[in-house]
Amino acid sequence: MARPEVGGKTHEVPGPEVLSWAQVADLYSRVLGRRVRAVSTPTAVFAVMATVLGRVDPATARTMALNRLAGAAETVWKPGGGGLVDPAGMTTVEQFLTVKAALPSVA
Numbered sequence: 001m002a003r004p005e006v007g008g009k010t011h012e013v014p015g016p017e018v019l020s021w022a023q024v025a026d027l028y029s030r031v032l033g034r035r036v037r038a039v040s041t042p043t044a045v046f047a048v049m050a051t052v053l054g055r056v057d058p059a060t061a062r063t064m065a066l067n068r069l070a071g072a073a074e075t076v077w078k079p080g081g082g083g084l085v086d087p088a089g090m091t092t093v094e095q096f097l098t099v100k101a102a103l104p105s106v107a
Contacts, residue, residue, distance in 0.1 A: 027094050
């Protein structure tokens, strides 16, 4: 769905850090002041779903296949903006989450 209200604006994307899901859950725990845990799905589940859904919904089947690939691949990311952005000017993930957690709830 297109969102014209966000077009033409600058959007802050957090992170010079490279974080694991456990580290992201720890950040959320600190920011929210409550326990947060990362829950993983075995890659075999995505493989089975890709096969089953391939018969009825090819687009969703391809999404499941991509989830399987992402869960099975170990990509070596280098911190620091990928050479495109100065890491010193980037917002950390914790800073980003802290600002977002302080926003009023939208019902």
